[in-house]
Amino acid sequence: MNQAPINVPPAWHRIGKHEVAPEASHDEIARFNFLSNLNKYLATMVSPGNRIAFDKRVRPRFRREKGRDFENRREVREAMLRDPHFQTWSALRRAAMEMRQQAGRSLVLRQAKQLAEKAERLNAGKDTLQLNPNLTIPPYIAKVDNHLMPGSYHTELFEGDVSAAANYDMGLFVTTGGALGRFNDGGGKAIAQWLLSHHPEFKPKHILDIGCGLGHNVLPIAQAYPDAEVIAIDVGAPMLRYGHARAQAMGITNVKFIQMDGQYTGFPDESFDWIQTTMFLHETSGKSIYGIMKEIYRMLKPSGLTMHIEQPQYTPEMDLYEQFIRDWDAFYNNEPFWSKMHDIDTLELMTQAGFKAENFFQIGVRAVNDNEDHTKPRAPEPEDHGRAAVWNVFGAWKK
Amino acid sequence: MEINDIVLANSKAKGKRPYFFDDAAVERVLNITMAVAGELAVVHERLDTIERLLEAKGTLSRADIEAYRPDPKSEEERQRWHAAYIARILRIVQQEMEAIRDENPENNRTMDEVADELEQI
Ligand SMILES: C[S@@+](CC[C@H](N)C(=O)[O-])C[C@H]1O[C@@H](n2cnc3c(N)ncnc32)[C@H](O)[C@@H]1O
Numbered sequence: 001m002n003q004a005p006i007n008v009p010p011a012w013h014r015i016g017k018h019e020v021a022p023e024a025s026h027d028e029i030a031r032f033n034f035l036s037n038l039n040k041y042l043a044t045m046v047s048p049g050n051r052i053a054f055d056k057r058v059r060p061r062f063r064r065e066k067g068r069d070f071e072n073r074r075e076v077r078e079a080m081l082r083d084p085h086f087q088t089w090s091a092l093r094r095a096a097m098e099m100r101q102q103a104g105r106s107l108v109l110r111q112a113k114q115l116a117e118k119a120e121r122l123n124a125g126k127d128t129l130q131l132n133p134n135l136t137i138p139p140y141i142a143k144v145d146n147h148l149m150p151g152s153y154h155t156e157l158f159e160g161d162v163s164a165a166a167n168y169d170m171g172l173f174v175t176t177g178g179a180l181g182r183f184n185d186g187g188g189k190a191i192a193q194w195l196l197s198h199h200p201e202f203k204p205k206h207i208l209d210i211g212c213g214l215g216h217n218v219l220p221i222a223q224a225y226p227d228a229e230v231i232a233i234d235v236g237a238p239m240l241r242y243g244h245a246r247a248q249a250m251g252i253t254n255v256k257f258i259q260m261d262g263q264y265t266g267f268p269d270e271s272f273d274w275i276q277t278t279m280f281l282h283e284t285s286g287k288s289i290y291g292i293m294k295e296i297y298r299m300l301k302p303s304g305l306t307m308h309i310e311q312p313q314y315t316p317e318m319d320l321y322e323q324f325i326r327d328w329d330a331f332y333n334n335e336p337f338w339s340k341m342h343d344i345d346t347l348e349l350m351t352q353a354g355f356k357a358e359n360f361f362q363i364g365v366r367a368v369n370d371n372e373d374h375t376k377p378r379a380p381e382p383e384d385h386g387r388a389a390v391w392n393v394f395g396a397w398k399k
Numbered sequence: 400m401e402i403n404d405i406v407l408a409n410s411k412a413k414g415k416r417p418y419f420f421d422d423a424a425v426e427r428v429l430n431i432t433m434a435v436a437g438e439l440a441v442v443h444e445r446l447d448t449i450e451r452l453l454e455a456k457g458t459l460s461r462a463d464i465e466a467y468r469p470d471p472k473s474e475e476e477r478q479r480w481h482a483a484y485i486a487r488i489l490r491i492v493q494q495e496m497e498a499i500r501d502e503n504p505e506n507n508r509t510m511d512e513v514a515d516e517l518e519q520i
Contacts, residue, residue, distance in 0.1 A: 026444075026445055026448065027441050027444075027445060030440065030441040030444035030445060031437060031438075031440075031441050033440070033444065034436075034437045034440040034441065034444075035437065038433075038437075081419070086419070087419040087420050088419075090417075090419040091418075091419040091420060091426050091429055091430075092429070092433070094416075094417065094419070095429065095430045095433050095491075096433075098412075098430070098490065098491070098494075099433065099434060099437060099490075101412070102408055102409055102487060102490055105407065105408040105409075105410070106404065106405070106408035106483065106487065109402060109404035109407050109408050110404045112402060112404070139520055140517050140520065143413070143505065143513065143516075144413060144414070144513055144517075145412035145413040145414065148412040149412060150407075150410035150411065150412045150413075151410070157402055157407070158402070285517035285518070285520050286517055286518035286519060286520065287519070287520055288520065330510060330514070331417065331509075331510045331511065332417050332510075334412055334413070334414050334510060335510070336510040336511075336513040336514040336517055337514065337517045337518075339514060340514060340517070340518055
């Protein structure tokens with residue numbers, strides 16, 4: 001049993017407010033508070049039992065029966081699926097993810113029309129929002145409701161709908177227990193700070209963010225480089241409508257939101273100094289990920305930079321149990337490309353696109369979290385695999 | 400634009416739902432129980448707010464509470480609250496129904512199956 005004192009997650013009312021955000025009632029906030037605490041409890045108190053079950057009974061039994069050890073994480077998963085503790089944790093974690101969607105959707109859908117109107121008021125007449133209703137939604141988005149989000153990023157329940165984005169905006173704080181900061185922008189802040197401090201000489205004028213969603217992580221980049229022209233693209237119109245309105249409401253006006261497929265943008269060759277993706281590549285697919293990287297290479301200026309924020313890749317050195325537990329979301333939280341994506345050799349992905357191996361790099365970054373009270377000591381706690389606000393960033397300079 | 404927000408809030412995501420327990424019935428009951436647990440926490444938080452406010456600002460008599468009868472508007476609001484409450488708790492039953500009803504087998508595949516396809520496209 002984990003005996004460390006529990007670090008309670010911040011209550012939901014601390015979430016950063018902006019003009020397009022939905023109204024939340026006392027009960028809706030309380031429902032989110034319950035779910036953040038449930039997630040925290042499952043991650044810190046119940047999940048460690050999986051490792052114990054693995055070491056004490058699942059692995060010994062497999063060895064006994066097969067006369068050998070596990071050879072890959074699929075074998076680990078098949079064996080763990082028969083373990084009662086893993087079943088309980090998985091069933092509860094799945095329920096928590098479904099309940100989080102339910103809570104976000106019930107909050108947002110009851111005021112869907114008002115939200116669309118709020119966004120429209122901020123968006124009307126602005127050339128910094130460009131939608132393309134004829135865009136083909138890529139099959140890996142159209143066919144999959146990623147992380148159990150009914151209707152994915154692109155579905156509109158009526159014209160002008162922004163509910164998918166509003167639901168995402170309100171619920172992320174719950175899933176991550178506030179670990180990404182009040183505006184869920186801890187990843188964008190971390191990468192901007194890293195670049196400013198490690199490459200002060202780099203002064204990007206044209207920046208592209210692919211798969212921007214509602215712009216959580218691109219806004220800190222736009223703020224860090226206020227003289228840059230930033231273009232944020234996504235395939236989902238609700239994300240862009242809401243994201244643009246949110247940026248306007250927050251007074252950040254150097255970002256253009258455009259509905260486009262990152263694999264086929266139509267931007268001229270060598271248009272950008274910096275092309276960023278954040279928690280995006282794992283929601284693409286086996287061929288398109290290579291296509292997108294080629295498109296990035298094409299669009300980058302000479303001496304340009306590209307970086308990609310993701311959870312850690314699986315490497316042959318990574319313990320099979322760790323690979324298996326990090327893979328849970330792939331199968332049970334509707335992230336079907338997650339597993340394959342984290343197996344890809346990122347160096348090979350970049351060199352196939354045209355980057356030179358010597359210009360490839362990887363770094364680790366940790367979310368900049370304005371929810372953390374640095375005056376209070378925090379108890380150490382086990383990692384919430386697949387959700388932790390600590391990432392692997394890989395990238396390359398085009399030289 | 401009229402949407403049924405109560406039903407839509409509960410929508411099933413595409414993909415065949417994994418059941419971790421040998422008997423799906425156990426998992427169904429677990430889901431219902433967890434939803435009830437959540438709603439109990441919601442009520443607890445609300446009562447806690449009320450108690451703290453009452454303590455800070457003054458009192459309210461128990462007789463007032465016992466004598467209260469909702470006017471028609473409040474009655475409608477309260478009955479709708481019950482409808483949403485029950486739908487929320489029985490979410491999994493609705494989603495299992497959606498899975499049966501959805502004729503498109505594409506939307507009831509396991510993520511293993513979708514992963515195989517995504518690898519190819
Ligand atoms: C997990 S979200 C990440 C959002 C954002 N980058 C963040 O950090 O919060 C992935 C986003 O990528 C978008 N997307 C998926 N495929 C895309 C493509 N081919 N081109 C542009 N956007 C895409 C989705 O619509 C979704 O909004």
